[in-house]
Amino acid sequence: MAKQKVSPVSVDGAGFLTHVAYDSVVFGFSEGQLKILLMEYHNTGLIALPGGFIRTDEDLDEAVRLGLEDRTGITNIYLEQFHTFGNKSRHKPEILQKILEANGIHAPKEHWMLQRFISVAYYALVDISTVSLQPDALSDSCTWYEINRLPKLILDHATVIEKALKTLRFNLDNKIKDSNLLPEKFTMKDLQKVYEAILGEELRRTSFQRKMLAGRILKRHDKLYSGEAHKAPFIYSFHK
Amino acid sequence: MAKQKVSPVSVDGAGFLTHVAYDSVVFGFSEGQLKILLMEYHNTGLIALPGGFIRTDEDLDEAVRLGLEDRTGITNIYLEQFHTFGNKSRHKPEILQKILEANGIHAPKEHWMLQRFISVAYYALVDISTVSLQPDALSDSCTWYEINRLPKLILDHATVIEKALKTLRFNLDNKIKDSNLLPEKFTMKDLQKVYEAILGEELRRTSFQRKMLAGRILKRHDKLYSGEAHKAPFIYSFHK
DNA sequence: CCAAAAGTGTTTTAGCTACACCCATGA
């Protein structure tokens, strides 16, 4: 529930849809590892998913997209809503209070940011190499963390990530071609590494190759001569 | 966006999470037809999905469950959240105004119910035969409609139903055993009829039977002697 | 020529379909 633009903070939340927030689980892939983007708030040690609020004149999807564009510099991010979290036990005003205090903002109890939120969660699939991270006003870092070395997170953000990953695994075959996890051109081995990182298991090389080729989503280009002493692999891109 | 308890309507929405609502697509099955529960508002001719608001002391899931229990009398409803709709184009205050007016409530422009809502949508699978419908305070009917004979609906409710049905079709094999679409005990033919109504296509009898038996979700009981001149079918129930 | 990694041919397996046939039932 980090937010990107809090400078003019009104107590009643004018201009924003109160009680509604979004959180985004941004997946990236580099060095053979699946990674997630997390933010750390100034002077608090608190780490959270990047998120924000919805302005009264924005579509929900649009708000999420713009919030992410601000932080990653990427336009055209692959984004998908996967769940809305609305348990009342998520309401921990002392945490948000602490974050605001650490930034010199003394919010009264009735401040809209201290009230209970329903949070709509999205996941994104981005190419880490094209991202230049921009912490927001309340945070001093915005960093990639390996999926299996996550730090302690505020609220139920660990659960949110868990569910995002589950959804991603379930839909991977359908989503991979629209994702931005890999650069435009890649080898079959690159693609297999992405699958293995996401599914958390090793796959048979030959079965994987055949399954992918049967899917008709790959376009084959020239071979890649790496200078190494073995057959050169084909380069692929996703169709259209 | 019907609501179940509006008697004490405060302008600022105290006690409710403003800007958040839920809509529920309740599927039922009878007479070989898939049906959906819809409500008609007093003196307006407006027809909508049953829905409501979330109280500040309720979980989101709990609010939806209780709202449905009020209307159908069923406890233990199978409920699943499938999408959250948040386009700003959904905001049509004149419709809600009309509904309130028709009930003698003259709400000022800044009334919370006339503001923009994010709506969390759920679908439910219930056994029509155990339901006794209860219209809420703003509605004069609460009726089952055949899925392919739906009336014109307010806002984007037709889209919501479309998406609910798509989700249900996609997950049917996984959800059927927890659904309440059929009474506890049923024949293979009954089950096939449910599948056909949901998928909107006819299925081969023998293939269907084998697929279901292979799924290990059915427990076989005695035979059902209907008094008709043919082999008596087995009775089944879902495991656990 | 060798080792490493890529690509492909062949066999096996599993699930589903289609068709056939037999069985139980009450008139």
Add this chain to the structure above:
DNA sequence: TCATGGGTGTAGCTAAAACACTTTTGG
């Protein structure tokens, strides 16, 4: 014994997995 509908055996198809083999590459 007949018509009706339910259950299951068998053969065929297709997609995926498993295994083996060949090819390409630079040292």
